[in-house]
Amino acid sequence: MSDVTVMGLGKMGSALAEVLLRRERQITVWNRTGMKAEPLVDRGAVLASSAAEAVRASPLVIVCVSHYGAARQFLETKEVALALAGRVLLQLSTGTPREAREMETWARAQGAEYLDGAIAAWPSQMGGDETLVYVSGAEAPFRRHEALLKGIAGGLTYLGEAPANAAVLFAAVLSYLAGHWLGICHGALICEAEGFSVTSFGTAIAHLSPILGADARHMSALIESGSFQDPESTLATAGGDVGRLVEQAEDAGIGSEFPKFAAALFKRAIDAGYGPEEHAALIKVLRTPAKA
Numbered sequence: 476m477s478d479v480t481v482m483g484l485g486k487m488g489s490a491l492a493e494v495l496l497r498r499e500r501q502i503t504v505w506n507r508t509g510m511k512a513e514p515l516v517d518r519g520a521v522l523a524s525s526a527a528e529a530v531r532a533s534p535l536v537i538v539c540v541s542h543y544g545a546a547r548q549f550l551e552t553k554e555v556a557l558a559l560a561g562r563v564l565l566q567l568s569t570g571t572p573r574e575a576r577e578m579e580t581w582a583r584a585q586g587a588e589y590l591d592g593a594i595a596a597w598p599s600q601m602g603g604d605e606t607l608v609y610v611s612g613a614e615a616p617f618r619r620h621e622a623l624l625k626g627i628a629g630g631l632t633y634l635g636e637a638p639a640n641a642a643v644l645f646a647a648v649l650s651y652l653a654g655h656w657l658g659i660c661h662g663a664l665i666c667e668a669e670g671f672s673v674t675s676f677g678t679a680i681a682h683l684s685p686i687l688g689a690d691a692r693h694m695s696a697l698i699e700s701g702s703f704q705d706p707e708s709t710l711a712t713a714g715g716d717v718g719r720l721v722e723q724a725e726d727a728g729i730g731s732e733f734p735k736f737a738a739a740l741f742k743r744a745i746d747a748g749y750g751p752e753e754h755a756a757l758i759k760v761l762r763t764p765a766k767a
């Protein structure tokens with residue numbers, strides 16, 4: 476038998492398989508489009524002729540395809556379901572918490588142990604000492620395969636037995652990233668319109684990153700404690716700053732969708748009377764969405 480099977484050889488699945496080969500693991504691979512396995516086979520991977528054969532080949536089966544629906548298409552066949560009994564299935568495709576819970580229920584019904592993971596890294600970062608992969612689910616199979624998985628991601632983080640924990644944390648991180656991506660693109664638009672170097676802006680954000688990390692800890696602690704009464708920066712002050720972004724966009728004649736969206740949320744919070752509180756109190760209006 477191989478040490479591990481990798482199912483799905485897109486950009487991320489191939490990167491996982493390459494790292495495992497570098498770590499001198501015996502691997503079996505499978506992909507819907509078999510041709511993508513060629514570079515891995517040249518380096519010693521075994522290409523399974525079917526999804527069921529891939530599952531039978533190793534005690535640990537890692538799935539990394541576009542989404543859970545794609546995974547279900549090849550996992551939920553009679554042959555594969557039978558092959559899964561006694562295996563550990565680690566789902567590394569990105570999915571929602573509901574999908575993680577449903578897949579755990581299904582995998583356990585086939586007699587498999589289930590782990591659910593989320594990769595917070597680019598393919599080129601796989602194998603790095605600090606590369607983050609979150610995993611949740613049954614602890615015993617996680618510990619059994621921990622050393623192998625650490626070879627894929629040095630920052631491997633176990634989040635407990637609840638199978639959806641990895642998907643929950645990843646969704647929250649993705650929410651942060653969505654704001655980050657929008658912020659970078661709108662910030663670049665400001666720089667372009669005002670004749671300032673976009674790369675200098677990128678460097679400034681990089682210099683700010685330790686402060687952003689500290690702010691993430693600060694805001695999350697306040698939200699968890701529900702204590703917004705001793706602000707260093709009030710919601711009214713932050714809302715005023717965001718409002719000025721709308722003004723700048725209109726002055727410069729650039730798109731204002733992002734600042735208008737953000738400013739409307741701050742305005743709703745100020746109108747609700749949260750202006751004197753710490754700016755993390757914005758969560759109070761997010762908890763009660765505006766009526767459509």
Ligand code: NAP
Pocket residue numbers: 483484485486487488489506507508511539540541542544545546548549567568569570594595596597598
């Ligand atoms: P990708 O390069 O687009 O590859 C998609 C993979 O899914 C291919 O192996 C593809 O098979 C397979 N697939 C899609 N639909 C299928 C179906 N119906 N049946 C069987 N196989 C199917 O995507 P990727 O970048 O490797 O991403 C894979 C997962 O990793 C995603 O969930 C993604 O969110 C996650 N991830 C990716 C990154 C990243 O930077 N790339 C970062 C973090 C997490 P074919 O080759 O046959 O089309």
